[in-house]
Amino acid sequence: MNFETFNGLVVNNRSCRRFDHAHKIDTKTLESLVNLARNCASAANKQPLKFILCRDEAKNEEIFSCLGWAAYLTDWPGPEKPERPSAYIVIMGDHTISDNFWCDHGIAAQTILLGARALGLGGCMFGAINIKKLKDYLNIPDTLEVKLVVALGKPVEDIQIDEVGRDGDIRYWRDENRVHHVPKRKLSDLITGSF
Numbered sequence: 001m002n003f004e005t006f007n008g009l010v011v012n013n014r015s016c017r018r019f020d021h022a023h024k025i026d027t028k029t030l031e032s033l034v035n036l037a038r039n040c041a042s043a044a045n046k047q048p049l050k051f052i053l054c055r056d057e058a059k060n061e062e063i064f065s066c067l068g069w070a071a072y073l074t075d076w077p078g079p080e081k082p083e084r085p086s087a088y089i090v091i092m093g094d095h096t097i098s099d100n101f102w103c104d105h106g107i108a109a110q111t112i113l114l115g116a117r118a119l120g121l122g123g124c125m126f127g128a129i130n131i132k133k134l135k136d137y138l139n140i141p142d143t144l145e146v147k148l149v150v151a152l153g154k155p156v157e158d159i160q161i162d163e164v165g166r167d168g169d170i171r172y173w174r175d176e177n178r179v180h181h182v183p184k185r186k187l188s189d190l191i192t193g194s195f
Ligand SMILES: Cc1cc2nc3c(=O)[nH]c(=O)nc-3n(C[C@H](O)[C@H](O)[C@H](O)COP(=O)(O)O)c2cc1C
Pocket: 013, 014, 015, 016, 017, 068, 069, 070, 071, 106, 124, 125, 126, 127, 128, 129, 172, 182
C-alpha cells in the first residue's frame, strides 16, 4: 500500500453514527477486526485487552441504550432503529494482567475502525458509556474494566471534514441535507516545533 492509499483510508475513516441496519456483519468479520487489534502495539507488550463481540439483535439494543451518542448534536438522541449499528465490539482491560492499560485501547479501537473502513464498513468508538448497566447486561466480571465500545455497520452517513473557522469552534454539526461536518484544526496549528 502506498501513502496516498493509506491517507485516503484515514481520511475516509470518520466517526459514523448512522448505518444500514439491514446489513449484517458476521462473526468471522468481527474476529478478523479483533485480530488486527491483537497485532497492535501494547505498552510493555502486556496485551491486557479483552473483547466482547456482539451481533445479536436483542443484545445490540441493550448495548445501544448504554451509549452516549454525539453529545454536540443536542437535538439528536442517536440513530433510529433502521440506522442503528449491526454489531459492537466492547474493549476491556484485564486487571489480572495489568492495572495500567496506557493507551492500548485507543490504538486497538482506531485499528479496528480502520480495518472496518477497509472492508467497506464504518463505525464510531464510544467513551460515553453507562458502565454499570453495560456490565450487568453483558455479565462482565469485575476483573475486566470497560474502556471503549466500538459500534460498527454499513455507513449511510455523508461526512465531511472542514477546517476549523476563525471562531475556533471544533463542534461537529449537521447541515440541512444531514451531511455531518467535522471541523479539524490546520496542520500549522498542530506542529509547534520543527527543527
Ligand atoms: C476516545 C474517544 C471517545 C469517543 N467517545 C464518543 C462517544 O461517547 N460518543 C460519540 O458519539 N462519539 C465519540 N467519539 C467520537 C468523536 O466524537 C469523534 O472522533 C470526533 O467528533 C471527530 O470526528 P472524527 O472521528 O470523524 O474525526 C469518541 C472518540 C474518541 C477518540
